[in-house]
Amino acid sequence: MGILLCAGLIASAQGNLQIRPLANEQNIVLVKEAKKYLLLPVQDNAPEGKVYIIVNNQHQGVAANVRLAREKVDYYVPLDLSEYEGQDISIDVQGMPESSLCWKKISLSDTFDTTNREKFRPVYHHTPSYGWMNDPNGMFYKDGVWHLYFQHNPYGSTWGNMTWGHSTTTDLVNWKFEGDAILPDAWGSIFSGSAVVDYGNTAGFGEGAVIAFYTSAKSTPWGDTQTQSMAYSTDNGKTFTKYEHNPVVTSVKRDFRDPKVVWYAPGKHWVMVLAGGQEMEFYSSKNLKDWKYESSFGAKQGAHGGVWECPDLIELPVEGTKEKKWVLICNINPGGPFGGNAAQYFVGTFDGKKFVNESPTQTKWMDWGKDHYATVTFNNAPAGRCVALGWMSNWQYQAVLPTMQFRGSNTIARDLTLYRQDGELLLRCAPSAEIEQAREGKTVIPSFKVSDSYELPSLIDGNEGAYEIDMTIKNAGASRIAFNLENGKGEKVKMYYDVMRKQFVMDRSESGKVDFSTDFPAVTVAPTPETDNIRLRLFVDRSSIEAFGEEGKFVMTNQIFPSEPYNKMSFVSVRGNFTVKSMTVYRINY
Numbered sequence: 170m171g172i173l174l175c176a177g178l179i180a181s182a183q184g185n186l187q188i189r190p191l192a193n194e195q196n197i198v199l200v201k202e203a204k205k206y207l208l209l210p211v212q213d214n215a216p217e218g219k220v221y222i223i224v225n226n227q228h229q230g231v232a233a234n235v236r237l238a239r240e241k242v243d244y245y246v247p248l249d250l251s252e253y254e255g256q257d258i259s260i261d262v263q264g265m266p267e268s269s270l271c272w273k274k275i276s277l278s279d280t281f282d283t284t285n286r287e288k289f290r291p292v293y294h295h296t297p298s299y300g301w302m303n304d305p306n307g308m309f310y311k312d313g314v315w316h317l318y319f320q321h322n323p324y325g326s327t328w329g330n331m332t333w334g335h336s337t338t339t340d341l342v343n344w345k346f347e348g349d350a351i352l353p354d355a356w357g358s359i360f361s362g363s364a365v366v367d368y369g370n371t372a373g374f375g376e377g378a379v380i381a382f383y384t385s386a387k388s389t390p391w392g393d394t395q396t397q398s399m400a401y402s403t404d405n406g407k408t409f410t411k412y413e414h415n416p417v418v419t420s421v422k423r424d425f426r427d428p429k430v431v432w433y434a435p436g437k438h439w440v441m442v443l444a445g446g447q448e449m450e451f452y453s454s455k456n457l458k459d460w461k462y463e464s465s466f467g468a469k470q471g472a473h474g475g476v477w478e479c480p481d482l483i484e485l486p487v488e489g490t491k492e493k494k495w496v497l498i499c500n501i502n503p504g505g506p507f508g509g510n511a512a513q514y515f516v517g518t519f520d521g522k523k524f525v526n527e528s529p530t531q532t533k534w535m536d537w538g539k540d541h542y543a544t545v546t547f548n549n550a551p552a553g554r555c556v557a558l559g560w561m562s563n564w565q566y567q568a569v570l571p572t573m574q575f576r577g578s579n580t581i582a583r584d585l586t587l588y589r590q591d592g593e594l595l596l597r598c599a600p601s602a603e604i605e606q607a608r609e610g611k612t613v614i615p616s617f618k619v620s621d622s623y624e625l626p627s628l629i630d631g632n633e634g635a636y637e638i639d640m641t642i643k644n645a646g647a648s649r650i651a652f653n654l655e656n657g658k659g660e661k662v663k664m665y666y667d668v669m670r671k672q673f674v675m676d677r678s679e680s681g682k683v684d685f686s687t688d689f690p691a692v693t694v695a696p697t698p699e700t701d702n703i704r705l706r707l708f709v710d711r712s713s714i715e716a717f718g719e720e721g722k723f724v725m726t727n728q729i730f731p732s733e734p735y736n737k738m739s740f741v742s743v744r745g746n747f748t749v750k751s752m753t754v755y756r757i758n759y
């Protein structure tokens with residue numbers, strides 16, 4: 170074996186790989202008898218190089234941008250060679266010096282090990298098995314399975330090579346990675362979008378075909394373009410075929426993306442909502458291929474501190490009535506209430522063409538934490554439910570989070586409804602009931618009164634940092650109801666109800682590792698309708714806390730990176746007293 174080169178020009182050779190250096194940081198990797206994967210060593214902070222597979226003198230697909238290791242290996246990513254197994258092929262690598270460490274560490278393998286090596290990897294929240302993740306995409310439910318696609322970088326834990334990764338679950342808690350479903354092509358990389366189940370075969374790809382809509386985002390020397398493309402699947406979302414006449418919607422706008430497609434039953438047509446700059450644009454179609462512009466929404470409405478992204482349009486029941494209203498979800502970055510990204514929403518009417526906001530003077534936020542973005546809902550959810558998932562992070566610091574093998578997680582699933590408060594229609598985002606079936610073991614803490622301070626030295630046995638605390642509190646004149654989640658290292662998340670201001674507050678500035686970004690230490694504040702008879706559920710999962718007040722009348726989602734799990738809780742009352750009437754700590758282990 171071995172490929173003979175003239176006069177000993179082989180820089181290095183290992184097994185079936187030979188590296189042939191060229192001028193200007195270009196290298197050829199000659200692969201003899203390809204295995205399933207070429208394992209690429211990555212250094213998280215190295216500059217990107219370009220990696221192409223060459224077969225018969227032709228590049229196969231588009232380049233993978235990879236931060237190949239120069240001085241140290243942080244982790245490995247797999248380049249899929251399964252199509253070429255057993256063949257001799259070449260890899261064209263551009264932009265990597267000959268002296269780089271990667272040339273010694275690169276190898277062929279039949280397996281890729283995704284065993285978790287990270288202590289901050291959540292247990293019951295969805296994360297990518299490896300690589301970077303941002304927005305949830307293309308979510309739909311069909312035949313008992315919830316499908317989640319996501320903005321995935323399969324070649325590193327920083328943003329790039331945008332691809333739709335795919336995971337599934339039957340219980341909204343236990344997720345299975347199904348591989349990458351939609352890969353970059355000539356129109357660009359694959360940005361966010363949605364998927365529908367075409368039961369009526371309106372597009373002609375078959376009854377029940379799953380049809381995905383995504384933004385093709387392309388960078389050229391003349392600038393960046395964004396267009397909308399589609400792909401269909403006849404195997405329930407496992408594999409997709411791209412529509413041959415992509416793109417289906419184009420524009421001269423630079424920011425023009427994240428198509429959400431929904432069925433408008435009264436008009437028997439489809440609607441596409443798109444983010445275009447600081448507006449949402451509405452299109453209609455009968456066949457999912459030909460789209461007609463109908464209207465735009467956004468001027469003088471809500472928050473405009475950043476670009477509008479990732480829209481969703483849903484019709485929701487108003488609790489306690491027979492009424493239904495339309496909700497337009499509008500993610501925004503930056504411009505969130507605590508810096509960076511957030512999700513705002515509008516409540517109003519929609520006639521199939523135009524959305525009208527019924528309370529234009531108010532900005533409404535779906536979640537009051539720093540780590541809740543790109544939130545959209547599953548199409549076709551069962552029993553008339555409307556189930557949402559968000560990306561549990563913030564563009565301010567996602568790239569420097571203290572994880573390596575993966576970066577990015579999703580919120581737990583939330584069921585959305587509308588309720589009326591002081592004449593205003595507001596979103597309730599309640600934890601989806603499925604999470605209760607994931608509880609394993611619990612500690613019931615007997616009722617106690619807090620007149621000054623009170624300490625719970627141990628929350629739950631075998632604490633691995635993945636649990637839910639469900640508590641009810643009766644206030645008796647306290648002006649502040651405060652509690653900290655703490656660990657033995659003195660790291661804590663401070664929380665309190667400010668009774669006068671009717672607010673729930675969370676402070677993560679001493680929560681553990683916070684120094685990786687000056688935007689990370691933060692105090693977040695939510696309005697709460699209730700300070701007398703409180704119900705609060707705290708979902709803690711190694712590196713996050715989601716606080717749900719009054720079953721989702723407010724939600725606050727924040728990441729935390731404690732050096733060990735919080736296992737202590739201390740309570741403080743200011744002025745009067747309060748009683749923790751019930752408190753149960755459920756372990757959630759998956």
Ligand code: FRU
Pocket residue numbers: 303304320331360361362384426427478479543
């Ligand atoms: C939102 C977003 C989307 C875009 C995607 C790219 O987080 O900027 O607008 O489609 O991420 O990864």
